[in-house]
Amino acid sequence: MSVLDRSRIPPAGPPPRVTLPHIERRSLASGLTLLVVEKRELPVVDVALVTRSGAHADPPALAGRAHLAADLLDEGTETRSALQIAEEADLLGATLHARATWDDTEVGLHVLTPRLGPALELLIDVALHPAYADEEVERKRKERLAAILQEQDEPRVVASNEFARVVYGAAHPFGAPIGGTAGSVRALDRTELVRFRAARQRPRNAYMVVVGDVDADEVVRAIEPMLADWQDADVPADEVPAQGPPAPTTIHVVDRPGAPQSELRVGHSGPSRGAPDYFPLLVLNTIFGGAFTSRLNSRLREEKGFTYGAGSSFAFRRHGGPFVASSAVFTGASAEAVGIVLHEMQRIREERVSEDELERAKSYLSLGLPRRLETTADVLRIVSEQELHGLGDRYYDEYVERVRAVSAEDVLDAAQRRFDPAHAAVVVAGDHGAIAKPLEALGVGAVVRKPWPTDTDSNRTAS
Structure with a gap:
């Protein structure tokens, strides 16, 4: 009779083969x-x-x-x-x-x-x-x-x-x-x-x-x-304008005097859903900030105790979308938290992820797919995603295999191409008077104060 070792997490079983219905x-x-x-x-x-x-x-x-x-x-x-x-x-x-x-x-x-x-x-x-x-x-x-x-x-x-x-x-x-x-x-x-x-x-x-x-x-x-009465016709192209070259990292503080905590957003533009490195990016983000065991959450929550949670995501829209790391931290930790996010972005660009991190991320993604196909509404979402992005009707039949094929080298390559901490947008919604000097001391870029939005200035669409 075997004895269960409760001091060790049991290994995850092999990911099941998932095939979409016809x-x-x-x-x-x-x-x-x-x-x-x-x-x-x-x-x-x-x-x-x-x-x-x-x-x-x-x-x-x-x-x-x-x-x-x-x-x-x-x-x-x-x-x-x-x-x-x-x-x-x-x-x-x-x-x-x-x-x-x-x-x-x-x-x-x-x-x-x-x-x-x-x-x-x-x-x-x-x-x-x-x-x-x-x-x-x-x-x-x-x-x-x-x-x-x-x-x-x-x-x-x-x-x-x-x-x-x-x-x-x-x-x-x-x-x-x-x-x-x-x-x-x-x-x-x-x-x-x-x-x-x-x-x-x-x-x-x-x-x-x-x-x-x-x-x-x-x-x-x-x-x-x-x-029968629905008439077809040409549709406007609705081209999304191209972005200019990324600006050097700047910290934008949306000032709310007396705020007990700060909302952090760090990131830049990202690729579309049809990007050829989509699967390496999935694994990369899972390791970086896309799961509870990610580097960001481990550093900011488990190690530092700055926050209840931290995470990151790629939007993966049809025409591209943002990559953003986010968290809410207490005011006194704002600058250190921003520094940690930027440091982790740079570290994952320079060092290969460990085999343990890689395996956990791939298991997390692979074993989570069946949960996304449980109900009729779940299947509809998957089928619609395939059609909207032109992925093909059998795309998800190969999902697990393509996740499992991602290597540490693939993750490093994706991070080097898609993460750019030297040209990141950093937004901190919090008390400028309390956090401006510590943010400046990071030495990552200029700190710009912006007023908290009000109804009188909310006519602007962008700045």
């Missing part, structure tokens, strides 16, 4: 691509109609346009009021949502299989025939302006918004919050929202994913008549 791909008469995955364990279905136009298409002066346009989709159509939409969804036992990201706009639902037909009709009406009634636009616009005002009391939001402004600047859509600024939201009206949706909500700029207890042929027969 994806049935159909081209509808309208030009829409339909992706159907039959998953028959339970009598439920998840559906999403996704348009490949998101907040990346918003110029800074109209920041928040995609967000507001999506937020209004279930607030009334040409034939249904907001109340009727809510009552009908309730009677069907369906959950309906509409949302915009930086990359896309999605209208989705979850419903029992026997009620899929009327639920699809409701979803398509919401997605294709929004009323954008003046009174609803004004109500939602006021809600967003109130939310922006409330966000000025949230240091984490203030720090993240300032970080985006510093990294991307005034001319780039990513330099403004996805929900817009007070000035840009005030500039939005029904005419602009209708123009935005009408120009981009076209069959060949969209796709539909259906996952659950369904038959692909039956889905096609049900949905084709519902899309």
Whole structure:
């Protein structure tokens, strides 16, 4: 009889081979691509109609346009009021949502299989025939302006918004919050929202994913008549402007006198989801700040006791996105914490990660994949991701193998190409009077004070 050694963590088992269910791909008469995955364990279905136009298409002066346009989709159509939409969804036992990201706009639902037909009709009406009634636009616009005002009391939001402004600047859509600024939201009206949706909500700029207890042929027969009046047309290119050369590291302090803690953001622009070194970057970030056992969390939380948690992430959008390390630390630790983040960025560029770190990171990623495929909604997200980024229908079949293939040399190469601590944007939302001199003593770059945002100066979209 073997004795369990409780002083040692048991080794993780081998990662299971994960294969996505078969994806049935159909081209509808309208030009829409339909992706159907039959998953028959339970009598439920998840559906999403996704348009490949998101907040990346918003110029800074109209920041928040995609967000507001999506937020209004279930607030009334040409034939249904907001109340009727809510009552009908309730009677069907369906959950309906509409949302915009930086990359896309999605209208989705979850419903029992026997009620899929009327639920699809409701979803398509919401997605294709929004009323954008003046009174609803004004109500939602006021809600967003109130939310922006409330966000000025949230240091984490203030720090993240300032970080985006510093990294991307005034001319780039990513330099403004996805929900817009007070000035840009005030500039939005029904005419602009209708123009935005009408120009981009076209069959060949969209796709539909259906996952659950369904038959692909039956889905096609049900949905084709519902899309008969959906006309195709050319869609604006919505090119995202290129960034200029990165600036030397500068520390931007958004001043809140008396703040007991500081919100930290350190990073720069990063690659798109389609980057060829995506898998080395996944492993790199997991080691650096993407897991509880990461270097950042170990240094700032476990070793120093500065914070409850620290982490990092690559946004991996269609058109690139930020890499950011973040944490909230008590005021007196602000400068040392910034120094640790920059030091760890440089260290991982200079030294190969240990085999133990590498193996833990790869196991973390590999063993976590099955958890991302448990429900119909989970499978829908994976299938939609593959389609949105042009990854191919069987991309995730090789996910574990490609993670396991990443070497320490691959991680070092990715860090040297993608981490640039000498040209990092550093944002600290906290008490300038208490932290400016320690930050200057780091010697990593100039320290610039910026005022805490107020409603009077929130018209700016970037600085």
